[in-house]
Amino acid sequence: MTIEQFEKQLNILHEDNHIIVVVKPRNMPSQADKSGDKDLLTFIKEYLKLKYQKPGNVYLALVHRLDRPTGGVMMFAKTDKAAARLSEQLREGEVGKKYLAVVGGEPRDKQGRLQHYLIKDERNNIVKANVGAVTGSKSAVLDYKVLDHNEGLSLVDINLITGRGHQARVQMAAIGHALYGDHKYSPAGKIAGYGKPLSLWAYSLTFTHPVSKDTLVFKVFPPVEEIPWSLFPMDKHIPIIKPQLT
Numbered sequence: 001m002t003i004e005q006f007e008k009q010l011n012i013l014h015e016d017n018h019i020i021v022v023v024k025p026r027n028m029p030s031q032a033d034k035s036g037d038k039d040l041l042t043f044i045k046e047y048l049k050l051k052y053q054k055p056g057n058v059y060l061a062l063v064h065r066l067d068r069p070t071g072g073v074m075m076f077a078k079t080d081k082a083a084a085r086l087s088e089q090l091r092e093g094e095v096g097k098k099y100l101a102v103v104g105g106e107p108r109d110k111q112g113r114l115q116h117y118l119i120k121d122e123r124n125n126i127v128k129a130n131v132g133a134v135t136g137s138k139s140a141v142l143d144y145k146v147l148d149h150n151e152g153l154s155l156v157d158i159n160l161i162t163g164r165g166h167q168a169r170v171q172m173a174a175i176g177h178a179l180y181g182d183h184k185y186s187p188a189g190k191i192a193g194y195g196k197p198l199s200l201w202a203y204s205l206t207f208t209h210p211v212s213k214d215t216l217v218f219k220v221f222p223p224v225e226e227i228p229w230s231l232f233p234m235d236k237h238i239p240i241i242k243p244q245l246t
Contacts, residue, residue: 072202096206104192
């Protein structure tokens with residue numbers, strides 16, 4: 001594969017000596033898993049090895065993850081110093097992660113905060129939401145805002161305060177509004193978008209550059225040509241900007 005082919009497939013938003021920011025494709029693992037399918041971390045390493053003609057192993061750190069079905073903006077660290085500083089930002093809640101989701105129905109409250117205690121069933125790879133803490137559970141908090149409603153579906157802006165696996169999916173399902181295309185957390189027989197891809201997209205990522213200390217903002221549209229995204233005037237609700245320094 002050529003550098004040009006790599007860059008086309010990776011959809012690189014930004015790269016410098018310390019970080020690389022790309023658009024993760026839907027249904028690609030963030031890192032290698034038991035499926036053996038091509039994963040984003042390994043793919044970027046292959047790109048860097050070719051681009052910089054590195055003879056040995058390429059250092060690249062995964063500092064945050066997106067669930068396999070979720071596409072959108074992801075950052076990776078190219079040095080251990082950058083990885084440590086970005087990981088600290090994540091721990092301190094200083095990284096802004098916003099998602100777009102299309103859910104079934106229309107939430108009664110147009111915006112609000114959801115707080116649950118999540119516990120994962122490792123055997124079945126499913127997360128359960130509880131209103132109170134139980135043994136082994138972790139607190140999960142998100143803010144949401146309904147942006148639009150059309151054909152029995154709602155476009156929702158989700159801001160994750162915590163970063164738990166499957167968090168947006170299980171918390172929205174817990175209030176009766178499962179994501180379009182979500183077979184795992186939709187009520188039996190009531191799957192909006194049966195057979196369609198999961199409608200969850202990491203559209204915005206904001207963080208401080210680990211070396212320059214500039215604030216970096218990256219935003220990218222979901223696949224707006226596809227249903228259900230095409231049901232909503234996306235540019236009206238989400239002003240997409242070029243990567244910028246502030």
